[in-house]
Amino acid sequence: MAGDSEVASGGSNKPALALHVPEPKYRPGDTADFSHIDIGEAGALSRPDEASAPADMSDFAYSLVRVLGEDNQAHGAWDPKLDADTLRTMLGNMALVRAFDERMFRGQRQGKTSFYMKCTGEEATSVAAGMALASDDMVFPSYRQQGILISRGYPLIEMINQIYSNKGDKLKGRQLPIMYSSREHSFFTISGNLATQLPQAVGWAMASAIKGDTRIAATWVGEGSTAEGDFHSACTFATVYNAPVILNVINNQWAISSFSGFAGSERTTFAARALGYGMAGLRVDGNDALAVFAAQQWAANRARSNGGPTLIEYFTYRAEGHSTSDDPSGYRSAQEQDEWPLGDPITRLKDHLIAIGEWDEDRQAAMDKDCADRVKTATKEAEKNGILGHGLHHPFRTMFEDVFEELPWHLKEQADQATREREIKWPDEHPKDGAGK
Amino acid sequence: MSEPQVTQAPEAAGENAERRLNMIDAINDAMDIMLERDPDVIVMGEDVGYFGGVFRATAGLQEKHGKTRVFDTPISECGIIGVAVGMGAYGLRPVPEIQFADYIYPGLDQLVSEAARLRYRSATEFIAPMTVRSPFGGGIFGGQTHSQSPEAMFTHVSGLKTVIPATPYDAKGLLIAAIEDNDPVIFFEPKRIYNGPFSGYYDKPVEPWKKHKDSIVPEGYYRIPLGKARHVAQGEALTVLAYGTMVHVAEAVCANKGIDADILDLRTLVPLDIEAIEASVEKTGRCLIVHEATRTSGFGAELSALVTERCFYHLEAPVERVTGFDTPYPHSLEWAYFPGPVRIGEAIDKIMSE
Numbered sequence: 001m002a003g004d005s006e007v008a009s010g011g012s013n014k015p016a017l018a019l020h021v022p023e024p025k026y027r028p029g030d031t032a033d034f035s036h037i038d039i040g041e042a043g044a045l046s047r048p049d050e051a052s053a054p055a056d057m058s059d060f061a062y063s064l065v066r067v068l069g070e071d072n073q074a075h076g077a078w079d080p081k082l083d084a085d086t087l088r089t090m091l092g093n094m095a096l097v098r099a100f101d102e103r104m105f106r107g108q109r110q111g112k113t114s115f116y117m118k119c120t121g122e123e124a125t126s127v128a129a130g131m132a133l134a135s136d137d138m139v140f141p142s143y144r145q146q147g148i149l150i151s152r153g154y155p156l157i158e159m160i161n162q163i164y165s166n167k168g169d170k171l172k173g174r175q176l177p178i179m180y181s182s183r184e185h186s187f188f189t190i191s192g193n194l195a196t197q198l199p200q201a202v203g204w205a206m207a208s209a210i211k212g213d214t215r216i217a218a219t220w221v222g223e224g225s226t227a228e229g230d231f232h233s234a235c236t237f238a239t240v241y242n243a244p245v246i247l248n249v250i251n252n253q254w255a256i257s258s259f260s261g262f263a264g265s266e267r268t269t270f271a272a273r274a275l276g277y278g279m280a281g282l283r284v285d286g287n288d289a290l291a292v293f294a295a296q297q298w299a300a301n302r303a304r305s306n307g308g309p310t311l312i313e314y315f316t317y318r319a320e321g322h323s324t325s326d327d328p329s330g331y332r333s334a335q336e337q338d339e340w341p342l343g344d345p346i347t348r349l350k351d352h353l354i355a356i357g358e359w360d361e362d363r364q365a366a367m368d369k370d371c372a373d374r375v376k377t378a379t380k381e382a383e384k385n386g387i388l389g390h391g392l393h394h395p396f397r398t399m400f401e402d403v404f405e406e407l408p409w410h411l412k413e414q415a416d417q418a419t420r421e422r423e424i425k426w427p428d429e430h431p432k433d434g435a436g437k
Numbered sequence: 438m439s440e441p442q443v444t445q446a447p448e449a450a451g452e453n454a455e456r457r458l459n460m461i462d463a464i465n466d467a468m469d470i471m472l473e474r475d476p477d478v479i480v481m482g483e484d485v486g487y488f489g490g491v492f493r494a495t496a497g498l499q500e501k502h503g504k505t506r507v508f509d510t511p512i513s514e515c516g517i518i519g520v521a522v523g524m525g526a527y528g529l530r531p532v533p534e535i536q537f538a539d540y541i542y543p544g545l546d547q548l549v550s551e552a553a554r555l556r557y558r559s560a561t562e563f564i565a566p567m568t569v570r571s572p573f574g575g576g577i578f579g580g581q582t583h584s585q586s587p588e589a590m591f592t593h594v595s596g597l598k599t600v601i602p603a604t605p606y607d608a609k610g611l612l613i614a615a616i617e618d619n620d621p622v623i624f625f626e627p628k629r630i631y632n633g634p635f636s637g638y639y640d641k642p643v644e645p646w647k648k649h650k651d652s653i654v655p656e657g658y659y660r661i662p663l664g665k666a667r668h669v670a671q672g673e674a675l676t677v678l679a680y681g682t683m684v685h686v687a688e689a690v691c692a693n694k695g696i697d698a699d700i701l702d703l704r705t706l707v708p709l710d711i712e713a714i715e716a717s718v719e720k721t722g723r724c725l726i727v728h729e730a731t732r733t734s735g736f737g738a739e740l741s742a743l744v745t746e747r748c749f750y751h752l753e754a755p756v757e758r759v760t761g762f763d764t765p766y767p768h769s770l771e772w773a774y775f776p777g778p779v780r781i782g783e784a785i786d787k788i789m790s791e
Contacts, residue, residue, distance in 0.1 A: 140523070171560045181559040188526060189559035193550040199519025200551070206520055207527035210479065210505045217523070229543065233516030240511055402557045403595050405564075405619045408664070408708035 022261030026333035034341045039285070042066040043075025047294075050302040054280045061271035061281035064315060067290040068348050072355035080132075080294040084358040090131060090289055091353060092367060093151040094123040094346045099371035100146065100156065103379060104163055108177075108324045112387040113163050115177045119144045121287070121319030121337070124345035125250050126220070127151045128289040129314075132296035133218055138208075140188045140201035140219035143178055144250065152185045156375060160382035167392045168385030172401075177388075186215075194225040198234035198247060205245035205303070206237070216303040218246040218296070223270050223313075224255025227263045231273075235311070239277045244303035246296065247311045249273075250286065252318035257331040274311035286316030287342040289349045315342070396422055458654040459646040460631045463605035464494050464570070467612035468532060470658050472502045475530060478616060480507045482517060482534030482570075491536060492572055492631060514544035518569065522551050525565040532616055538573035538625060539585045552621040553596030568615040568622045573601075574682055574729050575766050576629035576639070576775060584766035586681075586730035591623045592706045592739065598622045598663060599706040603630070603684040604651030607704060610661030618663060627681035637686035637777040666710035669700035675788060676717040678703060678740055679727040683776065687727045690781045696789070706736055711743065718744055722753040723788045729776055732760040754791030757784040 026032045045065055048057040069075050082090070101118040108116040119126065126147030130139065139148055149159065161168035163177040171181060181189035188204075191197060201219035208215050221231065226249055238245050249270045253260050263270070274281030280302065284295040292314060299310035317340040321328045353359030386392020400407060400415040407415070422429075458466065471478045480495055480502075486509035489496030499507040510517050514535055521531040535541045541548075552565035575584030591599045600615050600622055602608035608626065615622040629635050633645045646652035669688055674697040679687045684702040691698040699717045703710065718724050724744050726737040737758040744756050759776045767774055 138527075171558065174560065175558050179558070181562050183559070183562040189555060189563050191551060191558075193546060196519065196522075196547060196551050199516050199547070200523035200526065202516075203520030203523025203525075203531075204527045205523070207524040207529045210529070211527075229515050230519060230546075233511075233513045233519055236511050236513060237516045237520050402561055404598070404708075405556070409711055410709070 022259070022266055024259035024261065024332065026336060028329060028331065028333060030333045030335070032333045032335040032339040034339050037341055039341050040064050040066060042069035042288075043077075043079070045076065045078065047077035047298070050298055050305065051307050052280065054275065054278050057280060058275055061275055061283055062269055064283055064285050065291050065295055066285040066288050067294060068288045068352055072348070072351040074290055074352065078291055078294040080290055080297060082290070082293065084353070084356070086131075087349065087353055087358065090128055090293070091346065091349050091359075092371070093127045093131070093147065094289070094349065095367055096371045096374065097123045097127060097147045097150050098346060099368070099375050100150065100159070103372075103375045104160070105324060107163070107379070112383075113165065113177050114388055115324055116163065117143055117178050117323045118320050119146060121340075121344060122250060122252055122316050123147050124289040124292045124349070125248070125286045125314040125316055128292040129218070129248060129296040132293045133300055134215070136186050137215050137300070138186045138188065138201070138204050138217045140197035140204070140217060141190055142194070142197065142220045142222060142225070142250070143190055143192070144222070145220050146178065146180075149180060149182065149185060149187055152187065154180075154182055154185050154187070156378035157382050158182075160379055161385055164382060164385070164387045165393060166382065166386035166388070167394055168382065169394070172394045172398045195221050195228035195230040197221070198230050199237060201247070202234045202237045202243050202245050202309075205243040206241050209241070209244055214304065216244040216246070216300060218248060218300075220248045220250060222255060223249055223251035223253075223260050223265065224258060224263050226270055226273065235273065235277045235279060238309035239279050242306065242308040244306070245309045246299040246303060247309060248296075249311065249313045250316060251313050252316050254318045254322070254328070254332065256322045256326060257328075259332075269313060271311060271313035280308070280310040281313070282310060283313045283315060285342055286314030287345040287348060289345055290352070317342070319344075456654055456656060457647040457652045458605045459633070459652065460602070460605045460608045460626065461492055461494050463609040463654045464612055464626065465496060465498070466654065467609040467616070468495065468498060469501065471532070471613060471616045472498060472506055474658065477528060477530045478506070478532060479524065479529055480532045480534070481510050483510055483512055483536045485509060485534050490534065492628065494570070494626075495534070514540055514542070515547055518544035518547035518552065521567045521569075522547055522555065522565050525552075525567050526555070526563045530616060531567045533567060533569055535569060535571040537579075537583050538571045538587055539582045541569075541571060541587065548591075548597065548621070548623075549594050553594050556620070557596060564619055565621045566619045568612070568618070568624050570612070570624045570626060572628035572631070573625040574627045574629055575771060576635060576682065578768065578771055579766070580768040581765040584771075586625075586728065586761070588623070588625055588706060589730060589734060589736045589739075592736055596620070598708065599625070600663060600704065601625045601627065601681045601706065602704065603627065603667075603681055603702045604634075604649070605646055605654050606651045607661055607667065607702075609654055610659050611663070611704060613658065614660040614663050617660065622663070625681070629682045630685060634685040635682055636689035637775070637781070638689065639772050639775075639777070661704070663705045664708035664710055665704065666713040667702040667704055668713075669702050670698055672697040672699040673721060674698060674723065675785065676714075676721045676724045677701065677727060678714060678724065680704065680706065681729070683727045683729055686777065687725070687781060690778045690785070693778070694782060694785060696785055711747070714740070714744065715747055718748040719751045722751050723791075724748075724752070724756045725759065725781075725784055725788055726756065727759045727776060727781060729761050731763045732758065733763050735760050754788045757788050759784045
């Protein structure tokens, strides 16, 4: 009623305010059409000097760095001109990640663990980016960068031990599956709290600069988590101290069920966040392994020469659910993945290698089989150490270790309590034999 | 001895055992020594660099140790703690300052979910050996955003240590121990007693530290182990558990009332010196807990539970808590809020009458 709106607007002729609540273009059952996304042309963009002032390269925060074209050839100034062996390694790493994801997802469905997260469709953003860094550059990942660990040669069996929380798990069964840590591989312990790794990466980079070291830091975060205050803090500290750090934003369009509009994508790009801080910003085709590598290499060179931090938005698509606990058919169109205009990163790199005469379908099939076999072998080995909930976990007392460097009296008392409970529950087992029920 | 003076620093430790410092200078001295001894120590925070801190705790440190060891930060507690976690992972030993304890909340996620959990979740691959210094407590007309005592929140977090000094001598030794500790330490500095001990009789002139025996702060390095309480006074009639400013207030009230109190300055809340507490309560049979923080779920609740669980058959009266009220810290009614001599005196009378 007109009378109501007059009351709502205070009886004046001022217009009633309206709240905008973002809504994704497509919901389940809708026909997805991404023709509104301007992806530009592969090879169209110039490659600015790595010492460029951020303000002089602001266009790169709004366009899309692409190398691999529709013709499967590498184009333009961003082509990193990698040799065929490196490209095959890159392809192999991505294929191994995908094979690993497939089997671990299945393992969760079979009850071998509680949880898993695939990175299907986003493999390039961790594998190719990770390969552009030095092996001792410190990475602060989010939860979907298993590609870095795999391309750094972390043993699959260690990953599976962690996923199964079994007695071989180096993290002693304390962390949710996939929350890896490997100091040896310069891979920071993953947190379940989002975006906390960003200021930490900046702090590590500041420390490296304080010490006159040569190593840089790189961190990964989803586009949804850029809404956290930690992201703002990280950008501020990174630019204030010109820290040698790369902030990678993986814009995979979806944060569980919330589309990127809830992190601000209706208004601007995520790469453009950099500009307000006076930071270099790049927006990159995240499904183009060569573009991903080239951008990370650009930022690494910049950081290593005291040129300062870079924020890179990798524009990609989360092809599957957020995790094993998620079913995306409940909130987005199943067509989206097929219609995604930037394709699949593994297919694109494979097609490129074939197009330049360095690969063929037979070798691809053999590689895929080899990846599946390696994962299967590692899985069998890891299962000897147990699966979640089947007894082969770490001894009870380890629950109380490492809370502090030394065990304080109150934790000693609580450890005794746990041991007592164990003896009451399972009186036939020797209390000190380690693996309990 | 005649009136001790603050004198020029002698060359070696121990030569001038009578050097007197206030708490600010003792804290400054501790950081100075650790910056000198350990190249991995860095000091940072809002206004701590060139200016030397709003309470002057870092005065002169940047000039002496350089801009990459002692520096200002953006106004971002989340960022300060977050970068300190990363620095710790690198191998540094950061000593971030949070300008007021009341400002620490934006940094809580980085403290609670990150710093406190790194050692555990990475099975010792990464640690967060940081000491977060922060002035806390009221009594300076700071209003509700410059007076809070949030220590209980941190004691509730597994993986954090919480340290609160009550004298200049302790402030230096405890801060050095905290900086050397490989676990994250929350180091709350009772700002009401930065410049002198406080009896709680706010209408009386402020006593400077130089008249107090515990303002004797030796030159050079020394440490006081975390987790050890300090016996402020030996007595038979009543155990008093306190920390920070309230140690001095409780001491003054007991003296005024002529109570033969056994007063423990806890110094560290986590890890807690439970042995000292048990020994004292078993001796006196009566226990008073005093803190400035709000009452409900305050650390006094934990202390009361521990004493009751562990010393019940030695108790001759119920354990009493004297605390701040469960309101925000009011500006104009500060001294009505503060758990001063009247509130403490009433509680003592109640315990002693049982």
